[in-house]
Amino acid sequence: MSAKSRHDPLLPLATLVTLLLGMGLVAIPHLLRMPVWITVLVLLCGTWRFLASYRGDALPPTWLRTLLTVATAVGIYGSFGTLLGRDAGTALLLSMTALKLLEMRHKRDTHVVLYLGYFLIGTQFLFSQSLAMVAYLMGTVWVMTVLLLSVHQVPARPRPWLYAGRAASMLVQAVPIMLVLFVLFPRIPGPLWGLPGDAYGAQTGLSETMEPGSISELSRSDAVAFRVDFAGEAPPPHQRYWRGPVLELYDGRAWRRAEAPAAGPPAVEHLGDPLDYAVILQPHHQKWLFALDLPALAPPGASLNAAAEMRTAGAIHEPYRYEMRSHPEFRLDRGLSPGMRQRMLSLPPAAHPQARALAEQWRQTSGSDRELVAAAIVFFRSQPFVYTLSPPPLQQDHVDQFLFETRRGFCEHYAGAFAVLMRAAGVPARVVTGYQGGEINPLGDYLIVRQSDAHAWTEVWLEDSGWQRIDATALVSPERVEQGMGRAVPAGDPIPTMARLDASWIKQFRLGIDAINTGWNRWVLAYGPELQQQVLNQIGLVDWRHTVGAMAATLGLIVALISAYMLFGYRQPTTPPLVALYERFCRKLARRGVDRRPGEGPMDFAARACRSLPAHARQIDEITRLYVLLRYEQAPSPDGIRRLRHLIRRFKPAAAR
């Protein structure tokens, strides 16, 4: 370990360590969701590179690097089943960046590593665009930039942190350019190529299928499903039914959406006053929108089908804002076609004998469908049902076991069982999924609907009134609807923090954060081609030519301002007023052709200036003497400085003859 071997010809040790740590910061969020062996590989490469510089160990030979590269590619194929797509792609990129550290021999390689660093920062946004992650990644952008500044020469600068300020100032100067481009740069609607299946990761949210357990699973999540801005007052909690997929097919266990539901528009009569509001939907990677029961009209780009579901052409992968109008009172499908009626009554033949028996009994004792439904409501109200997030597992016939044995269930048990009973009794019925409730954020005056508000209810069809909403869960636990799931389930159920009702500071804090997030989602993350078009129209940039012109003009202005700042605004805060005055004097002389040479003393300069401008010799002499006198005083007297300023202001040399 000689002194010589410690010296890396490319990067001084401090710069290398900073580089490795910076790349580590970039890698951490990726590593948290990757197989452990990739973490091991990354650490191995980083450590090897460090030792190579610190102790002068040799870097791995070419054959070993090639072997490692091939093995890594095979490993990633083994772990992910592909080399393409978002997950495997970033894993590949990260591993190759780590391996690149082992062949960092030239300045070029260092630059490539830093560019890969920037790229890895970008790919992280495919996984999370939360404010916290964005703040963290912007920090890493700064670190990468500091490094970029310190490796620009060979050998690289030994103290990278000296460039921290410069990098920060460059990024700050880049921010206005970024904002202009973000707002004005024409957005092309994507995707440009087929997205791989894993493009958006695991789905959270409702699906088109409902089985026992599927919604209670979802209810353990505090994640925000959507947020709502009401034009006026928010409706009372018992009206906050957010309609999602309507499930009409039943196979004895799961409720499913009809594969080809009847096309819209729905046959609906709207009653009462409408509600106007805007929804900012979190990406759920599905092709439907939520609206308050019952939507009047679908927003542009979506359509209402006969079941009053709102469907979009493409899946929602980005926060999406749409304006809605709903009528809480409505009459849907006053007439039902025989085929439709048939479908809404179908049950698998052998399923649920006990439930069928009960339904048969109701049918016999009731004069009409309406009475039958009333009997069912009484049944759910009177029997000892319990609303709980953790119902006992159901092994046999799950409806019978739930209705007559365990009597403990979550909304999907109640909605499903109620629909089964109705169909068995000959009343057309279906299950509607969506969300119920939501919480007003007092800090932003909007409603937050979370996954924990996911809900399912039943619709039954009655002569003359059409589809009627029956929420069997509310029959069992009215608190669910009035006060939310947190109050309704028994103590000890694993409910998420935000569904609890206590007004703890954590909850307050998180509501504050949510208010910020809402603005973020609404204006930044949701800023896509459509919103851009709206914004541009608003500020009068109708034509793309106008937009490009405005962009060029704004960018030119920003560049001019930055240049002016660099040329004229570079003040050294340490220049004492006395020196500044004297420099002004020198500039006046310079304009008359008497330049002060570097290192020339004031007295020598004055003598030379007097020879060039004899007419001003007396003034030059007086100013210089006063300056020198003040300069070598411990603390120049304010009177003296005032006098000097006066003299210099009055000093107006004429050009030498």
Next chain:
Amino acid sequence: MQAAPAWRDWMQRRVFKGLDDRSGVIVLRYRRVYIFPTRGGLLFSLMLVVLWLGAINYNNSMLFLLVFLLGGLAIVAILHTFMNLLGLRVTPLPAPPVFAGEPAVFPLRVESRSRRPRIGVSVALGSWLQDSADLAAKSSVQLAFRLPTEHRGWRETERVSLQTSFPTGLFRAWSWLDLRQRCLVYPRPESGAVPLPAGAGGFEQGSHEGSGDEDFRGLRRYQHGDSLKHVAWHAVARGREPQTKQFQGAARSRLWLDWDELSGLDTEQRLSRLCRWVVDAEAAGLRYGLRLPGLEIRPDGGANHRHRCLEALALFGT
């Protein structure tokens, strides 16, 4: 409209003026400074394009934001790189003479009069980065570039550039320097054992006999033992104290390095041998003179004399 010519004139002087020739100082004004992406910069922009396509494909706002931030950084980098060179003043300094085969070193003084520090300013010959330095605010620094030499005579400079890629290395700003500098190249001293010429035509012992009057340096008081031949008799005749004539080189040996003594060698070989002799004689502290066809440098010593002799050799026949 009336003000336009004055304004244009001001622009001409203040902004676009290139050479400031009276003093031989080159001021790097806007028109003289060029800027272009480096290979790294091109790679960086390729990366930005790929990220941008990704942003469109995944419709990812943050990815757009990052692309635009890095794009903004590149634009800011253009300004910073350009400004890092702008306004520097370059003064060519005299190049010290070298022997053929040694590199000619051309020094430059680079001065910054602005309050911005300038970092990583280099002088380059083509793509060959030669010397680089940082300048503090309002300071100057000396940079040098080297050119190979082969032949004696004047070595003219080639076009070099003053350049910088600070801060990011994404862009390189440069300015061509057409410097009217030249470096004197002495002949290549002959190598091997080449003893100084002794005796014949070479050494003259300090006997002073036959030395011409041109070597007369002055008079001093006669001391006992001085040769009577050198007593200034006419002074004695006028009744003054006896004085002794002084001649140059009286105390040391004198050496003539003579072109004509080197018959049998061609011109360059002769010059090379004479060059070696001059160097050796000076190193030995001898007094030596040089005779070339049409030129005679009288015996002397010291750095200036050595330079005169070597210069004569370097420029012989040109």
